[in-house]
Amino acid sequence: MLPLLMLLSILLLLALGVPIAFTLGITALIFIFVYADIPLNMLIQQLYLGTNSFPLLAIPLFMLAGSLMNYGGISKRLIDFALSIIGMVKGGLAMVNVVASIFFGAITGTAAGASAAVGQIMIPAMKEKGYSPSFSAAVTSGGSSLGIIIPPSVPMILYGSISGISVASLFLTGIPIGLTIAFGYLIVVYLISRKKGYHFTEKPFSLRDIFKTFVLAIPALLVPIAIFGTILTGLATPTESAAIAVICALLASFIYRELTIKSFIEALNESVRNTALVMFIVATATLLGYSFSLLGIGRQMMEPIMAYSDNPIILLLIAALILFIGGFIFDGTVMVLVIVPLFLPLVNATAVDPLQFAMVVIIVWAIGQQTPPVASGLYITTAIAKVSMLQVSRYNIWFIFVLFLTLMAMIFYPDVMLYVPRLLIS
Incomplete structure (x- = not known):
């Protein structure tokens, strides 16, 4: 009965437009005050402990x-490099969108960051070349999911902080899984482009052009190389690689x-706002999780x-279904x-590989990034594309x-x- 009351409370507050x-914080406080008798300073401590984690740095x-x-100006160089590699294929500009999402997945760590970075450049370019706005938006949205699967991934950092699994292991697991999904995306893009008649060549093949754009993109490519290189060689932890x-x-x-000085300040402001949003959710979600533990929910x-x-398969299917339903209601941060944490003791007591469960969670999170609300x-x-979700959904369903x-x-x-991940980790 108590779990149902808490869920109804959360849904009611969300329906009223409460952030x-x-x-999460209000629901936790109400039920702790009504059903538990603990000092108020304990709740303040939980808020603090929720964000007091070195991996979260x-x-x-x-x-x-x-x-x-x-x-x-790094985004443009990466996209030009991707265009020189795959621009000669039918539907090449849409494929470049996916390849660009791989690059930005290895930089931004979030779906929102990847979709904003790629979308601002690629969606206008695709529309100009004759791609439909809804298809352009769907490709960009689907590709943005790579931002949370290909490391560095904010969801993986959060998952590692609550599960005790090495963030480096999660990162190494995400690389081949993310590339597999990206390959599936390229197949979808090619088939839709053929069906819709997007047969024009975006850019002729030229080794000279590939070399030129590669040289210009070398400084931009330093970022993902620095991240993966330092982690793979053991020279830095994921947190230290973030500073690098x-x-x-x-x-x-x-x-x-x-x-410029102005754009640098804007970049600082943007990162501070996004970080504050995530960490505030982390703090209040920790408080709600504490209430779950305290009340035996x-x-x-x-x-x-x-x-x-x-039965590990049945267990994972049930977990995926619950997480999928949770993804309709909550932001992925809250879901994780x-x-x-409710499933982790059960997973640890069974034959389920902790990395397998981690990737199930991350992939379900990625699906949640593509499914309203x-x-x-x-x-x-x-x-960005100025189209409705309904128009985009007929294409986006294939990426889902x-x-x-x-x-x-x-x-x-x-x-x-x-x-492959096990080979990389070993």
């Missing part, structure tokens, strides 16, 4: 690196001479699922900080289908999906 962070640093990339990424982004912006919710603890990636791209197939493969064939 998600305040909704990587979040503002990666967000700053992404903002510097956007304001420093900021330095590389500053150096690249200085080389391109497009980062987690145990009440997990008891019916315990019957399937001896509130719902995932949350759908932050979709909101941004539809606003790729994510769904990856999710099912992760649940039913984990040894295949995690083969």
Whole structure:
């Protein structure tokens, strides 16, 4: 009964337009005051402890690196390089959109950041070349999901902070999974482009052009190389690599001479606002999770699922379904900080690979970025393209289908999906 009352309370506050962070905090406070008797200072401590984590320090640093990339002229060089590689294929500009999302997934760490960075450049360019605005928005929105699967990934940092799994292991797991999804996206883009008649060549193949754009993009490519290189070699932790990424982004912006004092301040302001939003949600979600533990709600919710603890596939399917439903209601940050901790003891007590469950969570989060009412990636791209979500959805459903197939493969064939990540981690 208590879990249902808390859910109804959250839904009522959201329906009244209360921001998600305040909704979580208010719900936790009400139920703790009514059903528990603890000192108020304990709640303040929980808010503080929710954000007092060294791995979480990587979040503002990666967000700053992404903002510097956007304001420093780095985005354009990466997209020009992608266009020189794949621009000669039918529907090439749409494929460039996906490839650009891979680059920005390796920089921004968020779906919203990737969709904004790529969308502002690619959507107008695609519309100018004759692609429909709704298809342009769908490709950009689908590609933005790579921002939370290909590291550095803010969701992976959050997941690592609550699960105890090494963030570096999560990052190394996300690389091949993200590239697999990107390959599926390229197939979808090619098939839709053929069907819609987007057969014009975006850019003729030229080794000289590839070399020229590559040289110009070298400073921009330093950022993902610095991130992955330092983590793979063990020279830096993910948090330390985030600081290195900021330095590389500053150096690249200085080389391109497009980062002014004004745009630098704007980049700082943007990263501060985004970080404050995420960390405020983290703090209040931690308080709600504390109320779950204090009132025994987690145990009440997990008891019916315990019957399937001896069947990892059924357990993961149930977990994916609950997370999927949660993704319709909550932001992915809330889903990971509130719902995932309820499953972790059950996962740790069964034969489920912790990395397998982690990737199930991240992929479901990616699906949630594409499905209203949350759908932050979709909101941004539809606003840029000036089209409705309904128009975009007829194309976007195919990108969601790729994510769904990856999710099912992760649940039913984990040894295949995690083969390369396990090689990288070992």
